[in-house]
Amino acid sequence: MHKGNLTAAVLLLVVLIGGSFFIFGGGSKGNPSTSKTTSTTTSSTKVVEKAPTTTTSTTQAPAAIVGSGYINTTVTEPNKLMCPPGFGCSTRTYTLEIYYPSQQNSSAPVLNAPFLKPNSSQGYPLIVFGIGFDTMPAQYYPLITAWVNAGYVVAAPVFPLTSSAGLQHYGVNLNDTALADEYEDDLANEPGDMAAAITYVGQLNSSSSSFLFHGINMSEVAAAGQSDGADATLALAYNTCCTYSPLKAALVLSGAEYPGFPNTYFSTPALPMLVTQGSADTINPPQDSSAIYAAAPSPKYYLNLIGATHLEPYTAYNPYEEAVVAVSVDFLNAYLKGDTQALSAMTSAGNLQGTSQLTASS
Numbered sequence: 111m112h113k114g115n116l117t118a119a120v121l122l123l124v125v126l127i128g129g130s131f132f133i134f135g136g137g138s139k140g141n142p143s144t145s146k147t148t149s150t151t152t153s154s155t156k157v158v159e160k161a162p163t164t165t166t167s168t169t170q171a172p173a174a175i176v177g178s179g180y181i182n183t184t185v186t187e188p189n190k191l192m193c194p195p196g197f198g199c200s201t202r203t204y205t206l207e208i209y210y211p212s213q214q215n216s217s218a219p220v221l222n223a224p225f226l227k228p229n230s231s232q233g234y235p236l237i238v239f240g241i242g243f244d245t246m247p248a249q250y251y252p253l254i255t256a257w258v259n260a261g262y263v264v265a266a267p268v269f270p271l272t273s274s275a276g277l278q279h280y281g282v283n284l285n286d287t288a289l290a291d292e293y294e295d296d297l298a299n300e301p302g303d304m305a306a307a308i309t310y311v312g313q314l315n316s317s318s319s320s321f322l323f324h325g326i327n328m329s330e331v332a333a334a335g336q337s338d339g340a341d342a343t344l345a346l347a348y349n350t351c352c353t354y355s356p357l358k359a360a361l362v363l364s365g366a367e368y369p370g371f372p373n374t375y376f377s378t379p380a381l382p383m384l385v386t387q388g389s390a391d392t393i394n395p396p397q398d399s400s401a402i403y404a405a406a407p408s409p410k411y412y413l414n415l416i417g418a419t420h421l422e423p424y425t426a427y428n429p430y431e432e433a434v435v436a437v438s439v440d441f442l443n444a445y446l447k448g449d450t451q452a453l454s455a456m457t458s459a460g461n462l463q464g465t466s467q468l469t470a471s472s
Contacts, residue, residue: 177216178258179223180209185267185310190302194271194280195292202299205268205275206307207247208314209258210234210322218251219258225321228261235330235446236311237361238304239266240339242421243294244284246274249425250336256435262442263326265307271296272338298370300342301352304333308354330446332359334438336424337394340365344402347381350374357381359445361438364391364420366398380407384441386434388418409472413437413460416467433459433466 183206190202211234212223228234237257241247247254247266254264270276271293277284284290312328314320333354335343340362345352347360351373359382367375383406387399396414403412415423415430423430440456443449453472460468 175211175213175226175259175261177212177214177223178209178219178255179212179214179225180207180219180221182207182221183310185303185306187302187306190299192270192296192299195289197280202270202303204270204303206310207266207268208311208322209254209264209266210325211258211261211263217255219255225325228325230327232329233315233325233327234261234263235327235332235442236308237262237264237332237334237442238307238311239264240300240304240333240335240342241266241269241273242335242337242339243272243297244274244277245337249421251425252427252431253424253435253438256439257442260439260442261447263311263322265311267300267303267307269296269300269303269339272300294338295370297338297341297368300339301346301349301354301371304335304342304346305352305354308356328356330358331356332361332442332446333357334361334363335365336363337365337420338368339363340394341368341371344368344375345371347383348375348378348406350377353378359383359442361386361441362399362402363424363434364388364394364399365402366394367402376405376407380409382441382445383410384413384438385411386413386415386423386437388415388420388423388430390417391420393420403469410470411437411441411456411460412469414467414469416465429462429465433462436460437466437468 185204185206187202191199192202193199209219211226213226214220214223241250247268257264268275277293282289282293308331311326314322315324315326315328317323333343333346343360344362344365344367346354347357349371351371361384363386385399385403387396389396403410413433415433418430422428423434436459437456440452440459444452457468460466
């Protein structure tokens with residue numbers, strides 16, 4: 111099933127808004143046009159990058175977060191191949207977008223904006239975010255910017271075969287359902303992409319040449335994803351095929367148990383989970399999220415978005431998005447920042463007449 115198909119016009123708008131560059135391999139086509147970015151690096155080499163200006167010294171209390179910045183960089187997984195149907199195989203490589211708090215006032219993330227050093231010596235917690243099939247990180251700006259403004263760093267892989275940019279690069283006609291299904295099956299590799307993103311951000315955090323040096327708390331990491339990205343998140347957090355043990359929490363936004371992951375779910379130690387789901391979603395039916403919630407161990411939370419469709423709670427500013435933001439921030443604050451008041455605040459935020467209903471099992 112293809113989740114979130116876009117027209118060419120919407121794709122162009124997303125790429126322009128994101129200001130992103132995209133790295134693809136395994137074929138004879140040239141890379142899509144690029145914008146100015148930080149220098150590219152790989153996960154197997156020393157991290158060297160052009161650092162945005164840091165606005166606050168480590169000896170001062172920083173100003174409030176008023177905006178978000180981001181960089182584009184490249185992650186290479188040396189021991190993995192990607193084999194786009196109809197093209198040759200190559201080393202698996204993808205673009206990673208990293209969003210971070212900034213003191214530069216902005217309504218949308220700004221490329222290379224100055225990094226706002228965290229007040230805590232431990233750094234900002236990290237969220238790795240998996241996007242849906244035929245989407246781009248820029249579509250999720252309402253969600254991503256809210257997390258950044260709440261004091262989190264967000265790392266969003268541009269999946270090389272299933273993102274809008276990847277599908278366009280390889281000339282995939284989504285009306286050819288057999289070919290589209292072949293590309294979507296690359297979802298099986300995306301938990302690995304998300305794990306590689308966490309490792310890569312950890313390298314930046316440990317490198318004195320990086321502007322993020324000691325700015326991230328790599329002991330407090332959550333995985334989140336929407337649609338197919340939620341399927342990958344579920345596998346990364348709970349499936350024996352792909353479990354990434356350093357995770358502290360998972361957010362499964364309109365997801366399902368993808369049949370390409372044949373191994374066992376929820377046999378690992380309990381990990382706090384937030385499931386969100388639109389009740390009018392025809393792409394990822396509510397029963398898929400309900401089944402995940404029923405099978406998961408506690409602590410777990412289910413946010414029912416009354417009347418919401420597949421993308422609107424995550425990609426547009428509306429009451430559903432406001433509920434997702436409020437509940438997810440409280441959830442993250444509870445399990446990544448140790449905020450003892452956050453869970454009670456989450457109950458209030460999640461129960462909004464006519465908009466949302468929160469169920470909890472803790």
